Amino acid sequence: MRYLLFSDIHGNLEALRSILAAAKKEAVDTYIFLGDLVGYGASPNEVIQEIQKLKPLHIIRGNHDKAVSELDSIETFNPVAAAAIHWTRDNLSEDNRKYLAQLPSGPKIISENLTLCHGSPADEDYYIFGEFDAAEAFMYTDTVITFFGHTHLPFVYTEEDRLVKGKFITSKNQKVKLQEKIRYLINPGSVGQPRDRNPDASYAVFDSDEKKVVFHRVPYDIKAAQEKITSVDLPRSLADRLEIGI
């Protein structure tokens, strides 16, 4: 089985379309989305409509999805993120708000080997930013592989004989061959708002037969995504950051 792993689209339709086009060529047969369809970008309705066409799809909610659908307060969000949550709430159709509200929270076990979560298996809102966070996260998951998102950074953590190591994925088409007796926490990076100073949309493909994950970056029409943001009442910084990948 070949899975498309993707996360953190954040209302960026141009970036989403570019990774879906690339995934078609990869002969992916199942989609795994790790949360945050909306927030920051100017196309929340269009992104949700695209996602609803993908089948089969395993999906969990992210913290922005939860806040936009008013299942959580925006107290923990910084002012720019909070402004984007308000704008998205005001501009989302009722059907799409209901779709966000019914998304399951992580962690979600989808097979005996696979868990999905947005932030961490310990809590959907936690961040896994280093080996200490990863060591804690491994204690909350029993499966061999756990996929996560939320940090917007492509990363692989391994746990072997209780030793946890992190690997930041910096090169294009980097392959990670999965080994026996090692457990993995894997983040495919962000589709719609990468934060590793590489503005290209990020995703990964997991091949469960070949036991490998390949990380990919694809360019997309950043200008179009920026123009949509600046033409509506969203903070200008949300457009600027896309071209530098922060």
Ligand code: ZN
């Ligand atoms: Zn996010």
